[in-house]
Amino acid sequence: MKMTLMGTGTSHGVPVIGCTCPVCTSSDPHNTRLRCSALVDEANQHFLIDVGPDFRFQALKYKICRLDAVFITHSHADHLHGIDDLRIFSHKNSFAMSRDRVIAEKYPETSGEGLPVYTSERTKGYIHQRFPYIFVDHDKGGGIPKLHLIPIDQNTSENPLLLGDEEKIQIVQIPMLHGNHHTNGYVFSHGAKDQKKGIAYLTDCNFISDQSISEVIKAGGQIEHLVIDALREKEHSSHCNFLQALAYAERIGARHTWFTHITHDMSHEQIQEYIKAHLINFPKLSQIVSEGGSVSPAYDGLILEA
Template structure:
């Protein structure tokens, strides 16, 4: 089942909302006067790439953020985000991590001065426990701790900082997935130029069948081992949705081109494939038209599209459910 709506609520056990579908500049790009940046189509306004996974765990909706970029505050307000149960980080580039300070709203660590002031401590209580779980690779953890030292330091003065519980995911795979809120989560190693990033596969058991959502950005290469991991995760079930990096038509040194993304999508075989991390080269409508012809070049995608499947550009506010 596919839902194409702008920030409307739907009933689903596992739902992914695309909070941002744009590249690192965002669209419109500052000072740009191209037809895409000046477009009146709301689907051409692309905040930095991010998504929100909502899981109905025993009747209680739990929210998990994928990346926390500089547009996170605006994205959270758009969807009226009032609770957050965890964050999955793909990598620590600015467009995916520089909204990290706004996680204070969901998990706060007080300074020594605040804790020692009874009135402040009462008005702004520190989050109990270890804080908000943030799942990432050890490579990402190293850079997060280096680049945001103030978060992990003891402060004598000033306000609060995000209280984060970093969970290293290096040891998890298709044979040993993370178990969170009734779903299984598997990290997928990706190649992003000269660095490694992490894609995520979210798996639920529904009517004795696996249903999966795969979120794979930022990347310009997916190794055969990673493709095998994706196939193993969906064995005995289906990948309902694949959200994959597809920057533009022209090749790029660190991101999939449209042709690269289509080739990987053909191998992965999701029912619905959605391009994200889009530049301002083409409008939403133009990308859709382009893909209609390009999927004919790929046998598996051609068969999927002939059935109930699709390959389309994502847009901010797109909601996908299993």
């Protein structure tokens, strides 16, 4: 199983529009960060996590030609507002297109209920409110995304969502808080119970309950990679800062921990130095690193394997 981090930046992205700080003007590609999104690949199945405003560029850059499902963490614009670009992967015709035989044959409607989009019941409601044109029939114009919104609240470690060839991939949603907003992390894992390996993706959060931490550990088996929200050094009202992210990583104990949703306050190199300087306060993470693991800032294009 492979996860490609297609975006690791905050809601502004990096470089920030109009900013001339050292990070935004850096020539180091590690300091160029699109809005957060990830692609999971397993046995020719392709699963997208979040579809922000940079999705079209990300899809072209990483040559996405097929999607089997989409997972949405929450309804904020930087994670959702590229949703219209999903239409190329699942297309619904207007009445006018359907009535015209030539056009309908040239641009056939996708069969079935549409591209599966998994998210919480709460976020499903927000998507209907924010993008009503997707879910109503229309008379004129081109196609719209044909999406099948599916609540994932019931998919816990005891009842994982099973997808992929022979349903080998197990997906569990992880409830978290993002300020006063509810958001979902996801754990993707595969393998038998005693050989299970997983990747945990926990962006946009500043509180993960004990129960959710337990769910991550139970769902992931041997967690090879933890991708976790780590906005900046300074505390924030709705995101983990670096120390909070390290504290959660200490409890989860993944072999490799990666910071994501990063601002332009510090460069990739400076964040790595910060982690190195503070790792002494986290004995479990220090032990993992001494045994070949790692704790680092993520970057766009990073490929994780489990």
